[in-house]
Amino acid sequence: MMKISPSIKVLFLFIALSLVLVPTLIACEPKPEQTPDPASETQDLPSTEAPAATASPATERPKVLNVCIANEPSSLYRYDGRNSLSKQSVFTALYGFHDGSTLLQSVPDISQETVSPEEGMTVLTADGTVQVLRKGTQVYATGQPEVTAWDTDLALDMQRSTIIYRLYDEQLWSDGTPLTAHDLLYTYHLLRRLELPAYQWALERTDKLEALDEQTLKWTGIPGFVASDPMAFFWQPLPAHLFEILPDEDLLDHPMATLTPPGWGAWRITDWQKGAQLNFERNPNYIHVAAHQNGFEFLNFVIVPDAEEALTKLEQGECQILDKSYQLESLDEARLYDLATKYQLVIEDFEPVGQLVFGIRPASYDVGFDSATVVRQDYFGTPQVRQAVAGCLATFDIATSIFNRDWIAHSWQLAMDTQPFVPPVVWTDAKGRLTDLGWVIRDGSDGVRVADGVPNVEDGTPFRINLLTGQSAQSQSMANLIVQNLADCGIAVTHTSLPAEELYAPGPDGVLFGRQFDMALVNWGKLPFPLCELYTSGQIPGPSTHWIGTNIAGLNDETFNYGCMNGNSDEMMIQHVPAVPLMPQIRVWLASPDLDLTELIRYELLSELKPVVP
Template identity: 30%
Template sequence: MNLNRIMTMIVLLAAVGILAACGGEPSPMDEATLPAASPTAPLETPTPTPVPTSLVVCLGEAPNTLYPYGNLNGAAKLILQALYDGPVDHRGYLYQPVLLENLPDFAAGTAALQTVQVAVGDQVVDSSGDVVTLDYGVFIRPAGCLSGECAEPFTGETVEMNQMSALFTLRPGVLWADGTPLTVDDSVFGFTLNADPATPASKFKVERTQSYEALENNTIKWTGLPGFIDPSYQDNFWLPAPRHLWGQSPAADLLTSEFSAAKPMGFGPFSLALTEGNTYTLQRNPAYFRAPEGLPRVDRLVFRVVGQEPQTNLDMLQSGECDVLDPSAAAGVGVAEIAAGMTEAKLFASWATASGWTLLNFGIVPQSYDDDYNIFAGDRPNFFGDVRTRQAVAYCLDRQAVTDEISLGIAPVMDTYLPGDHPLANMQVASYSQDIEKAAELLDAVGWRLDAAGQRAASQIAGIRDGTPLAFEILYPEHPQNARVLEIISQQLAACGIQATPQGLTIEELFATGAEAPVFGRNFEMVYFAWQSSENPPCQLYLSEAIPGQDENLFPYKWGGWNASGWSNETYDAACNAARGSAPGLEPYQENHALAQEILAQELPAIPFFAYQQAALARPDICGLQFDPTAGMLWNIENLAYGSICP
């Protein structure tokens, strides 16, 4: 499993618009110069020609391609959002139909989980989620089994497995920018291009698809491989590709052809009109299926590559040279600058949760305990084996004070691995607002008593020598902001009689792998870092099977495991695996995700801190700007307007 570990600070985006000036009314002619007028033929004042409205998006990097099935960088994705619309938007962590009449749904009968028979030689998804050719001994999940706990080896006899399918119906009246009707066959063509070995786009969904076929009445049917239960099945409608323009070209040629990689045909609010150096000029697409609604609201959209100098780019934003700064162009703009701009009514800011969240991870079971815990053999004291100690540490901390200083209070404190605005966030879990008295009660109950110097020390704690101070090291990735966070944390813990010593390491040192590695070798006491979020709840972060270690029988991922805490809980494992083996619309899905969060918040292998935030910045009279945590800033570019052109 590839879980990217991120250490980036708050990502800042920026967006503004320009209101084009209009010319004055034509001056009337001097009455003396007019010929005698007929009483039945009065002069008419000519109607002034409207001045086109424009929006300029400044990019920190140039797009690496505009081929929609290429290996796209951030700039390319932004431009393609203007050329295409949907086909499915991912907003607020949920899917929304754009080109489709509705999304597939189990209750409506447009999504289904049926049983199919499989035999030796069939392509299936095994219990680990990998695509395999079915053979003797392969572990599979038979029909009705939605988690690894009920997986069993294939014996060679015919067996039934679960198979998921979904129906998608294209909305009528969608046209390509050249006026050609867009059909479900174009989506099948898009799937074919995605599946071609020459196409660099991800093959994850393609490899787990048994069939993708056009049916009658503008309908597509997606069928997954047996054993593949896809939580994002509602997004399994492939981006259409214009078969009438690209159908005669090999997929490999489309990667570099001008008509596909430099000026692709789309169906969105804008069409690419001109590329000059680092400037891409798009114009209103009259064939856009939402044009009757008066969309898009501006006539021209310009993408301009300006580089990555934050102050220069901010100046260009404020002077009107740029209307929008993309994330790479705005990187480095500070939260304080944003706040000042808002206070002075120079900016409008729309905030959204970003893709990372910070935490304090306990070293509950270090590697040295794998041959049993023995303090007389040199094992470090078992500081965190008692859940009450972990809870006490949480009660000692004022996490809100940390986010107030680091993000001016914009980044919300988290209680689980999901931010509070996520629809699957369990808002009923245990929460740990600072409570020094509660922390003291828990520490006293465990046996961590205050000594004369105000330091907590062990007193009759099983396995820990009396007098051992509650003192440990907190590792963190070197960065001035992280150092400040750890300074605050250390001061807060000191108020509870706990001595914490921060120790910064380079990212390479901190996140090395192997038996000697500090974090993923389980050779630490506590560590502060950030995990990257995903669109699905990341309960897998704390699965027992994900603990890194040497013995493959105990640690299936060996030193590639990621649950560095060493914490293990069978009930949590069962809930998480059942949730991951299910999908939205199936009964166990939401309930098991809620249960996993409840257990994690009670057991506390880690203390969540806050989710990173992103800001979309705009002129004060902007309208339509709705920064979304999953869809981003330009998901509704067709609705952006300002001033007098706002609806």
């Protein structure tokens, strides 16, 4: 039986929890984040005379920007395993862009090189899993799509990626200390020790990170892995000059890490009034002042847990922004339209997190397949059928069905791209393609297609399948659209909605991770890796993997694995169609009409907001 490394188990736990907890368009009402005992965190903090959270007279140029947040962060330590929306909001002030790109002179290029792996090296194997190279380990040699079993006397080259990161020469921490490659190396080794789930995917695919000089780092990936996103391996640095003298566990409670961490963004923290607000002033050591710092001298994050109270403060000018932590996207559409007409409602964070997953290979097929006796016919065994079904779904404009709402139309930004939510069309005539594949509609039938010469399907079997979803309003709405449009293609779909704990229950008994479904709407959350990696063969949940894995479709295809591992995620998803992206996640925040928002504004550009000058 194959052993699962602890890091893979931790990563899978992170993904599985994301399936249940990630917010979708119809989100839960926000709840205050748990606040630690104030007595345990009371510190003597540096103080300034920053103005309190009060409205500025309309006749004066405002110098204070007040942002209402729904929850008080429990800590500002970046690597404590908690990342609430309020914490992300505050981090925008401290650090700017969440990917750390403002530290770099330019977005780095990814280079490829060949290496002759040696026994004991960590490699990415042919099934997409990270393993230690041993005799018999199956890998892909450079330029060869056929699987090779490695041996000590086998001359074999594998491809790996390298990335060069160049920091700005003049980059400083907000306390005036130079921010250098040493800070990133310290952070990298700290994360290796902490083994936090959110970072395991990138760390497992990293062979080494080294400093070439004070401003330059080189990242080297493991053999067999071809990187596609350079920022996935750029870990946000911590100030080594303050933290490396402390034990790792002390950082969870030390005030320098949790209350007053230095940053590199447009603002620096000056005071934290527990339960009330966090005060910031301009960062005098910010190196992008000319391009990214506005006319506001002070910034306050005002803690207002009640959304209605926060809206009152926005109306009265006591707050100029209500951030994403209020999850305003969960309000009813009439209320959202009213807010969009009164204020500036900004929609962002479009992520195609929801997918319609095909049950390609149910777990029952693992012990053998006989179409005459099997419980479920092999409806989705060929990619051509899956492509045709995706074509049926593309006959209606998914993006329009999701976004055709008054409040969204009123707040629409030209930069928004809805194309990721439209299923890719391989066959323009999906109905004709189904007929060509043997799924025919017979004269006098009820309009449901039946099998006639379909591989691994008994002739006369009707194309009747089940669709599983969660119970959110958006899942219900999307399921109805799927049922209607597949019916128009001659496919009868029965929809069943289940509580999240039942839908995402672990295998072998759970319907998804036990691979016991025909089709399912699944919300994966925002992924740190290319979409295709969910469906490589090494991720199939089953007895050999202790039912741990994300490939609930059961797709087992070497061509897919090879293409995915060589940076062709989109092409592989279109050709093999283990799933179809359908549902987005969006976030909403509100701004006062007194703020001058650019057309391409997003919350990470908080430092660029400017007041409207009368």
